[in-house]
Amino acid sequence: MNAAVERIVVQTTPQEKQAIIDKxxxxxxxxxxxxxxxxxxxxxxDADLVAxxxxxxxxxxxxxxVIDDVLASIAASNARIxxxxxxxxxxxxxxxxTSRSRRTP
Numbered sequence: 001m002n003a004a005v006e007r008i009v010v011q012t013t014p015q016e017k018q019a020i021i022d023k024x025x026x027x028x029x030x031x032x033x034x035x036x037x038x039x040x041x042x043x044x045x046d047a048d049l050v051a052x053x054x055x056x057x058x059x060x061x062x063x064x065x066v067i068d069d070v071l072a073s074i075a076a077s078n079a080r081i082x083x084x085x086x087x088x089x090x091x092x093x094x095x096x097x098t099s100r101s102r103r104t105p
Contacts, residue, residue, distance in 0.1 A: 010035065 012020065024034040044052075 008035075 020031055020034065024031045027034060029037070
């Protein structure tokens with residue numbers, strides 16, 4: 001039973017195509033085998049990894065700044081809510097005290 005096979009199209013110039021074919025012949029491999037082995041063995045250059053790490057660090061810093069802004073906004077909102085609740089509580093409670101002090105026996 002044959003395994004499923006997928007095709008990947010690689011665009012090249014005619015000269016690049018011929019160079020790949022020649023390389024495969026020199027190594028006694030099919031073009032597909034050469035391309036698969038090349039892709040499997042590819043290791044990005046250190047410069048690529050440094051660029052990726054730099055981009056990841058910048059992204060993390062932007063994310064942390066946004067999180068800090070959101071937390072500050074939440075803290076300000078919580079302070080406003082606490083002040084409104086305190087004001088509402090103060091407006092309800094003193095009425096009972098002031099009405100007793102006005103009564104005369």
